[in-house]
Amino acid sequence: MSLRICILETDILRPELVDQYQGYGQMFQRLFSQQPIAAQFSVYNVVQGEYPGDELEFDAYLVTGSKADSFGTDPWIETLRTYLLGRYERGDKLLGICFGHQLLALLLGGKSERASQGWGVGTHSYKLAAKAPWMSPVVEELTLLISHQDQVTALPENATVIASSDFCPFAAYHINDQVLCFQGHPEFIHDYSRALLDLRQ
Numbered sequence: 001m002s003l004r005i006c007i008l009e010t011d012i013l014r015p016e017l018v019d020q021y022q023g024y025g026q027m028f029q030r031l032f033s034q035q036p037i038a039a040q041f042s043v044y045n046v047v048q049g050e051y052p053g054d055e056l057e058f059d060a061y062l063v064t065g066s067k068a069d070s071f072g073t074d075p076w077i078e079t080l081r082t083y084l085l086g087r088y089e090r091g092d093k094l095l096g097i098c099f100g101h102q103l104l105a106l107l108l109g110g111k112s113e114r115a116s117q118g119w120g121v122g123t124h125s126y127k128l129a130a131k132a133p134w135m136s137p138v139v140e141e142l143t144l145l146i147s148h149q150d151q152v153t154a155l156p157e158n159a160t161v162i163a164s165s166d167f168c169p170f171a172a173y174h175i176n177d178q179v180l181c182f183q184g185h186p187e188f189i190h191d192y193s194r195a196l197l198d199l200r201q
Contacts, residue, residue: 002039003059005058006042006052007041007042008080010046010065024064029043031187064098071150088108088178093179093180101181102151105154108159115149123144124144144182156175158176171184
């Protein structure tokens with residue numbers, strides 16, 4: 001039976017990148033298609049006010065990265081906070097990436113803010129601080145592409161750090177078996193990371 005995954009897109013790609021890379025929802029579908037799992041995806045762009053109907057059920061909700069700040073006050077961010085808190089209180093499984101990682105930490109009692117370390121870009125490696133039972137194979141280090149100037153600076157009380165570095169102490173965390181979050185971008189490919197960096201320079 002296929003997993004039903006709801007992807008909540010929290011950004012719209014720059015016009016120069018849309019034709020080639022489409023969107024973060026498409027990037028995650030490509031990533032999961034390379035894994036030995038069966039999954040069905042529904043993508044909703046919450047920046048544009050898109051959300052699944054109440055009658056729809058999903059095995060997990062994935063919150064993507066964004067150029068926006070997780071601590072921002074844009075109406076769509078406030079709406080997303082309310083929606084995710086409802087999902088969390090209902091016991092739904094949540095996966096956060098970059099912006100999603102920061103937003104969920106903030107929502108559940110942690111802190112996210114502009115990082116004093118400055119921008120993190122390119123490839124970054126983290127030491128695994130905890131070996132969860134679902135990690136297979138078990139590795140000592142995790143390397144991901146990154147693109148962020150904000151960070152989680154305090155975890156929710158019931159969160160456990162999974163991966164960290166001197167630059168990003170709370171690079172990944174989980175809350176029991178319900179929430180799993182990463183600062184890095186497993187969905188990025190090098191070409192997209194480079195194109196994004198070139199546009200920012």
